[in-house]
Amino acid sequence: MDFFNKFTLETPESVELDFTLAGIGNRAFALVIDYFCFWLILIIYLLSTFVFSEVISTVLNSFLPNLENVEMWLTAIFFVIFFFIYVGYFVFFETLWQGQTPGKRRVKIRVIRDDGRPVGLQQATLRALLRPVDDILFLGVLLIVFSKQEKRLGDLVAGTLVIQEEKANNLATFLISKEAKGLVNYLIDKSNLSRLSTEHFAVIREYLQRREGMLKQARHELSRKLAYQVKDIIELQEIPENTTANHFLEAVYLAYQQGIENKE
Incomplete structure (x- = not known):
């Protein structure tokens, strides 16, 4: 049940750092926003060029009177x-x-070096110079989808990764709804929570921690997919009517924790 593409790297100081890769969806959405900003800047440039085109032509002709094909x-x-x-x-x-x-700031993703350090001018320049190849030929999309580290050509050459931005306050805690608390006893009675492994529980917990930083559509699709997989794992016949995927996952999280506490 691997919903978050993890990547672990070891720093020169032998410290292991865990990162969650940004994913093709987040990167595509960030690029749409960036292209909107870029074209806005370009339109301003075009308007200014149009306004001053006659002035520029006059200047070129005055300094280079023999220059042909000014256009x-x-x-x-x-x-x-x-x-x-x-x-x-x-x-x-x-x-x-x-x-x-x-x-990237809007979508909460960030580019880092392969060793975990922030990117510098060299890495940013290499990524930017190779972006036309990645975008125009769709090479970047193919490499991101089929590469384990989700690297496009610019990342491979520059030695960079695109990761989800971690925020301690978002990861430290999350709210549990009243609806979820009311489902706990139902899950204990109707399901086999013992089939839920610690790895499954970790995925549920990570989703609940990260969901507020996800785009609404991505959060909706991921919660539904995760909820149905968890339902099958714990052998639950059906999820109660009018129960959202988020409430169900919160309830599973609480029920699993309660089971651990009872064992202790």
């Missing part, structure tokens, strides 16, 4: 500046915000 030179300059804006957007933010862009 061709302006087009070339435009594409050069376009490329620098495209690359510079990701390099600027990932370097300044320690591996985050506006999109």
Whole structure:
């Protein structure tokens, strides 16, 4: 029951660090936000270029009176500046915000080096320069889906990982609903909680800890999938009517804990 793609790395100081990889969905959503911001910046640039195009043409003609095909030179300059804006957007933010862009910050994911350290200018630049190859040829999507560490080409070359951002206050505790507390006795009577292993319990706990940081649709789909798998594991015939997947998982969490306490 592996819902969170974990990655463990060992630092040069022989300290093991556990990370949860960002996943293709979070990365895609972050990229949509970043492209929206990028195109907004580009539109501003285009408008300013249009306004001052005559001025630029006049300046070029005055300094280079024999220059032919001014429009061709302006087009070339435009594409050069376009490329620098495209690359510079990701390099600027990932370097300044320690591996985050506006999109990544919104989705709560971050780029780090393979050794766990924050990315620097070199890593951010390599990732940005190879982004057109990853995006245009869809190579990045294929590599992320089929790579164990979910790396696109830019990550492979730069030596980076994209992880979910950890927040201690979100992981320390979570609320249990009244509906879930009312289901505990039902689960104890109607299911076989002894079939729930410590690994299964850890996955449920991790979901409950992380759910508030997930996108609504992702949280809905994951909770339903996890709830049905847990239902089969504990041999429960049916989940009570009008019980949400979240309430059911909270109840399983409480019932399992209560079972452990009773054994002790």
